[in-house]
Amino acid sequence: xxxxxxxxxxxxxxxxxxxxxxxxxxxxxxxxxxxxxxxxxxxxxxxxxxxxxxxxxxxxxxxxxxxxxxxxxxxxxxxxxxxxxxxxxxxxxxxxxxxxxxxxxxxxxxxxxxxxxxxxxxxxxxxxxxxxxxxxxxxxxxxxxxxxxxxxxxxxxxxxxxxxxxxxxxxxxxxxxxxxxxxxxxxxxxxxxxxxxxxxxxxxxxxxxxxxxxxxxxxxxxxxxxxxxxxxxxxxxxxxxxxxxxxxxxxx
Numbered sequence: 336x337x338x339x340x341x342x343x344x345x346x347x348x349x350x351x352x353x354x355x356x357x358x359x360x361x362x363x364x365x366x367x368x369x370x371x372x373x374x375x376x377x378x379x380x381x382x383x384x385x386x387x388x389x390x391x392x393x394x395x396x397x398x399x400x401x402x403x404x405x406x407x408x409x410x411x412x413x414x415x416x417x418x419x420x421x422x423x424x425x426x427x428x429x430x431x432x433x434x435x436x437x438x439x440x441x442x443x444x445x446x447x448x449x450x451x452x453x454x455x456x457x458x459x460x461x462x463x464x465x466x467x468x469x470x471x472x473x474x475x476x477x478x479x480x481x482x483x484x485x486x487x488x489x490x491x492x493x494x495x496x497x498x499x500x501x502x503x504x505x506x507x508x509x510x511x512x513x514x515x516x517x518x519x520x521x522x523x524x525x526x527x528x529x530x531x532x533x534x535x536x537x538x539x540x541x542x543x544x545x546x547x548x549x550x551x552x553x554x555x556x557x558x559x560x561x562x563x564x565x566x567x568x569x570x571x572x573x574x575x576x577x578x579x580x581x582x583x584x585x586x587x
Contacts (some may be wrong), residue, residue: 369417372413372417373414373417373418376410376411376413376414376417377410377414379406379407379410380407380410380411382465382469383403383406383407383410383469384407385465386403386462386465386466386469387400387403387404389458389459389462389465389466392448392450392458392459392462393459393462393463393466393494394494395466396487396490397439398483398486398487399466399470399487400439401435401439402469402470402473402478402479402483402487403466403469404431404434404435405435405473405478406469406473406478407431408428408431408432408435409478411424411427411428411431412428414428415428449498449501449502449505456498456502459498460495460498463491463494463495463498464495466491467488467491467492470484470487470488470491471484471488496529496533497539499526499529500526500529500530500543503522503523503525503526503529504522504523504526504543504546504547504550506522507519507520507521507522507523507526507550510522511550511554516554516557516558519550519554520551520554520558523547523550523551523554524551526543526547527544527547527548527551530543530544530547531544
């Protein structure tokens, strides 16, 4: 009888130990998933805040601002649900909610100033690509109206195109002012190829096409004049050499 009781107690202890272990593993798994989700939401917030910081250089519409602000608010909401005792997260959530109802300054939404160096230019283009990716992601989640997404994505696509064209023209003019005609022509030809590859046509595309055609025609004329001048000098030099060769020899 005592042996049976001991065996039952041992079995009970084993069962309890297994149950406690299972519960502990479940809690650890839940905690790992919670931390993973917190990290995910934190990354979303950081990415969104980077986009807003780049708004000083990237012309952004009110719709784009609202999408980014809503994205931050939703991420913070998820983080507060995962960490309900965090006062810091609750404060940030309240701040995000206030910003969502605040007015947005879009006076520079159509203005664009090209950076002075390639590093800044690359950063600008990457910023636009990141903004487009965020809008595409939010649209995929059903958080952005399709009409708004299409309009914003089209606007940003045109902005990328404009940066590409304007930067090539800027480089071409700089090379031309430095008498690097060959390099200038390459920049203008590259910009012209970009303009010509655009399927649609509007006032900007038409004006840039005409502008580039003018630059290329001027460079072509300059190169023709330069080549003619160089050929004339070469012929004159050859003639001078012949005159010296066949000139009467002086008698001493």
